[in-house]
Amino acid sequence: MHRATIALFIHQPKCSVQSANGIIRALGQNYHFKIFTRHELESDFFHDVDLIAVPGGVGEADSYDYLMRIHGQAVRNFVASGGHYLGICMGAYWADTDYFGLLNGVRAQQYIRHPTSCTRRPHAKEMPVTWLGQSTSMYFYDGCTYYGTGFDTVATYSNGAPMAIIQDRIGLIGCHPEAERHWYEDYSWMRQRWQGPKHGYLLDFVDNLLSR
Secondary structure: OOOOOOEEOOOOOOHHHHHHHHHHHHHHOOOOEEEEEOOOOOOOOOOOEEEEEEEEEEEEEOHHHHOHHHHHHHHHHHOOOOEEEEOOOOOOOOOOOOOOOOOOOOOEEEHOOOOOOOOOOOEEEEEEEOOEEEEEEEEOOOEEEEEEOEEEEEEEEEOOEEEEEOOOOOOEOOOOOOHHHHHHHOOOOOOOOOOOOHHHHHHHHHHHHHHH
């Protein structure tokens, strides 16, 4: 059976090894991976790729200029030619018009600035969410929500604002379903919040995305 190939971007800490490892563990049994960084690629690097995945990390979205601008047109061409894009946290912000510009009539903006956000602080926390009608919670670190129309909402924050969406072949997630136990152990206030991995949500999301 054919296994789709995911090109996974890594740059520590903005698009972190930690997040990338979580994505690989969540999807690795079903998908092949090839890794790329901020450095120049061969012109045919994405030719055998089905999905470009950009993980989250620590830092400002404007680091795009340093980390990703060299790949910007190649990513846009890949999507325009029928490829898929997965953005988690930082990667979701970078789908916005200020960066890759992959979305149609949709903006990706900080959830903490939403008028009815349940939190105003960007630091790590376990966030209550609803995923396809099921109440759960996920690791959050200054993730985004989405404004606009023309997308399918897969998950929402507690105030009903979109947390995970799919628009055509673009899938964006504000929280971190790839999170692992050691993420929680890094913070004293998070150690008792671990409820087990949420990798199945990410696998289902990617399966759904690649079916489009």
